[in-house]
Amino acid sequence: MIGNTGVSPNGPRAMMTHPTTDAPSPVGTNEPLVSISGVSKLFSRRGRTVEALRDVDLTIGDGEFVSLLGPSGCGKSTLLRIIGGLQTADRGTVSVGGGDVQHARAAKQYGLVPQAPALLPWKTVADNVRFLTSLHRRRGSEQVMNDAEIQELLVTVGLAGFERSYPHELSGGMQQRVSLVRAFAVGAPILLMDEPFAALDEITRADMRYLLLDLWSRTHATVVFVTHSVTEAAILSDRVVVMAARPGRVAAERTIELPRPRTPEMEDEPNFHEQVRRLRADLREHHA
Amino acid sequence: MMRLDPQSVADSSTDVADGDPLDGYARRSRTSPIRRLLLLLAPVIGVVGFLAIWQLSIVIFDIKKFVLPSPWNILGGIKSDPMFYVRNARTTVWESFLGFTIAFLLAMLGATIMALSKFAERAILPLAVLLQVTPLIAYAPAIVIWQGFGLKPILIMTSLVCFVPFLINGVLGLRSVDPNLLELARSVDASRREEFFRLRLPSALPSLFSAGRIAVGLALIGSVLGEFFSGSTGGLGYSVKTAQAHSLTLQLWGSVFVLAFVGAAATMLIIGLERITLQWHSSQRP
Numbered sequence: 001m002i003g004n005t006g007v008s009p010n011g012p013r014a015m016m017t018h019p020t021t022d023a024p025s026p027v028g029t030n031e032p033l034v035s036i037s038g039v040s041k042l043f044s045r046r047g048r049t050v051e052a053l054r055d056v057d058l059t060i061g062d063g064e065f066v067s068l069l070g071p072s073g074c075g076k077s078t079l080l081r082i083i084g085g086l087q088t089a090d091r092g093t094v095s096v097g098g099g100d101v102q103h104a105r106a107a108k109q110y111g112l113v114p115q116a117p118a119l120l121p122w123k124t125v126a127d128n129v130r131f132l133t134s135l136h137r138r139r140g141s142e143q144v145m146n147d148a149e150i151q152e153l154l155v156t157v158g159l160a161g162f163e164r165s166y167p168h169e170l171s172g173g174m175q176q177r178v179s180l181v182r183a184f185a186v187g188a189p190i191l192l193m194d195e196p197f198a199a200l201d202e203i204t205r206a207d208m209r210y211l212l213l214d215l216w217s218r219t220h221a222t223v224v225f226v227t228h229s230v231t232e233a234a235i236l237s238d239r240v241v242v243m244a245a246r247p248g249r250v251a252a253e254r255t256i257e258l259p260r261p262r263t264p265e266m267e268d269e270p271n272f273h274e275q276v277r278r279l280r281a282d283l284r285e286h287h288a
Numbered sequence: 289m290m291r292l293d294p295q296s297v298a299d300s301s302t303d304v305a306d307g308d309p310l311d312g313y314a315r316r317s318r319t320s321p322i323r324r325l326l327l328l329l330a331p332v333i334g335v336v337g338f339l340a341i342w343q344l345s346i347v348i349f350d351i352k353k354f355v356l357p358s359p360w361n362i363l364g365g366i367k368s369d370p371m372f373y374v375r376n377a378r379t380t381v382w383e384s385f386l387g388f389t390i391a392f393l394l395a396m397l398g399a400t401i402m403a404l405s406k407f408a409e410r411a412i413l414p415l416a417v418l419l420q421v422t423p424l425i426a427y428a429p430a431i432v433i434w435q436g437f438g439l440k441p442i443l444i445m446t447s448l449v450c451f452v453p454f455l456i457n458g459v460l461g462l463r464s465v466d467p468n469l470l471e472l473a474r475s476v477d478a479s480r481r482e483e484f485f486r487l488r489l490p491s492a493l494p495s496l497f498s499a500g501r502i503a504v505g506l507a508l509i510g511s512v513l514g515e516f517f518s519g520s521t522g523g524l525g526y527s528v529k530t531a532q533a534h535s536l537t538l539q540l541w542g543s544v545f546v547l548a549f550v551g552a553a554a555t556m557l558i559i560g561l562e563r564i565t566l567q568w569h570s571s572q573r574p
C-alpha cells in the first residue's frame with residue numbers, strides 16, 4: 001500500500017490500510033485514527049471575535065462512523081475542516097494516523113462531501129465521479145477505485161443509466177448521490193461530510209441515509225459526519241459527538257447502541273427512540 | 289437525450305396538475321408550428337422591414353441619391369465591383385482578428401494575475417477603467433505619432449478597445465468558480481495549475497464568450513479608426529475615408545454595409561461556438 005508518494009512507512013498511508021477481513025459489522029478496529037487535543041479556533045469578523053472552538057478533545061477510531069451534532073454556530077463544520085486540513089487551528093494538535101493533517105491531505109487521505117453537491121456543470125456524471133481521482137492519478141495513488149468499482153457504487157445509489165447525463169439534468173437528490181459516489185471513489189480512508197443532506201427534502205433525505213450506510217459498509221472508511229439532525233445522527237452513527245455553541249465545544253459523547261446493519265424499520269423501535277431521547281437531552285442541557 | 293427518473297417525472301406532473309388549467313393550453317399554443325416559424329424568421333423580418341422603410345422613405349420624400357442612397361442602390365453599388373469590397377474587407381477582418389486575439393491573450397494574462405491577487409486587482413483596475421472611459425478617437429493620433437504609419441498602430445488601437453471587456457469579464461469569470469469545488473480540489477491536494485485549468489478556466493468560459501461578443505464589434509471600430517488615422521492604403525475604413533474625400537456616397541455606404549455584414553457574421557460565429565462549447569451552461573438552455 002505504500003506508494004512512491006514520499007510518505008514515510010510510518011506515515012498516514014501505512015497506518016490507514018483498509019481492513020480486508022469481512023467483519024460482520026463495518027465498524028473497524030477502533031484503533032485511534034484521528035486524535036484531536038486541545039483544539040481552539042477564533043474568528044474575527046468586523047472587529048468582533050468569535051470563539052468557534054474551545055479546547056476540543058476527540059478521538060476517532062479507524063472505521064468508525066462519528067457524527068458531530070449541534071446547533072448552528074457550534075463549530076462543527078470548523079472542526080471538520082480542521083480535521084481535513086482545510087483550516088488551521090489556533091491552538092492544539094490534530095494528528096491523523098500519527099502524522100499531521102497537511103501530510104494526510106498531501107497523501108490523499110480525505111474524501112470530502114460538501115453541503116452543496118458542487119458538481120462540475122460541464123462534465124457528465126461519469127466524469128464528475130472521476131474528477132477527484134483524475135486530479136489524483138497524476139501523482140500516483142493506488143487507493144483510487146477502478147472503473148468497475150465506481151460503476152458498482154453508481155448502481156448502488158441508483159444512478160446506473162445516468163452516466164452520460166449532465167448535472168443540470170438531475171434532481172437535487174441525484175446530484176448529491178453523485179457527490180457521495182465521487183467522495184467514495186477517491187478510496188480515501190477518511191470521509192468528511194459537511195451536512196451533505198441538509199438541502200434535500202425530508203423524503204429524499206431519509207433514502208440518502210441508507211444509501212450512505214450501504215456505500216460505507218462496502219468501503220469500511222472512517223466517516224466524520226456533520227449534521228444538525230438528531231435522528232440522522234442516531235440512525236447513521238457508531239458514536240455521536242454533541243457540540244454546544246458560544247464557545248463551540250464538545251458537550252457530550254454518546255455511543256449509539258443499535259446493531260448494524262441499520263434499517264428503516266429500526267426508526268420505529270423503542271431502542272432508537274431512546275437513543276434519540278438521550279441525544280435531545282444532551283442538546284437541551286448544553287443549549288446556551 | 290435526457291432521461292428522467294420517476295421522481296422528476298412525478299415532479300413535473302404535479303407542476304401541471306397544480307397550475308391553472310389554462311397554463312397547459314397557453315403552453316401548447318406558444319409552441320405551434322406557425323409561431324415557431326415566426327420566431328425563427330423574426331430577425332430577418334426585422335432587418336428586411338427596416339430596409340424596406342428606408343427604401344420607401346427615399347421614394348416618398350424624393351431624397352437625392354448623392355445625399356442618401358436607397359438600400360437597393362447601395363447593394364447595386366456593391367454588386368458593380370464586388371472584388372473592391374472583398375479586398376478591403378479582407379484587410380479589415382485580418383486587422384480586427386489580430387487585434388482581438390492579442391487583446392484576448394493579454395487580458396487573460398492580466399485577469400489571471402488579478403483573479404489570484406487582490407492587490408493586483410486594485411492596482412490594475414483603475415488603469416483599465418481609465419482606458420475604457422478615455423475615447424480612443426482622442427488618443428488615436430497620438431499613437432500614430434508615437435508608432436508611425438502602418439499595421440502596428442492599427443493593431444495597438446484594436447487591441448486597446450478589446451482589452452477591457454476581456455479583462456473585466458475574465459476576472460469575473462475566473463472568480464466565479466464554485467468555492468465548494470475549490471475546496472474539494474484542495475481536499476485532495478490538487479495543484480494550483482490543476483485548479484486553474486480544470487476549475488477556474490472552464491468556469492470563466494461563459495463570461496469570456498460574453499466579452500467576445502462585445503469585443504467583436506469593438507475590434508471592427510478599432511481597426512476602422514486605425515485605418516482612418518494611420519495612412520492605410522487598404523481596408524474598409526480607408527475606403528470610407530477616400531469615399532468621403534471624393535464624395536463617393538455609394539462607396540461610403542457600400543463599405544458601411546459590408547462592415548455591418550462582417551460584424552454580424554463574426555458575432556454569429558462566436559454565438560455558434562458558444563452554443564457548442566457551453567451546452568452545459570444555463571444560458572444555453574431554453
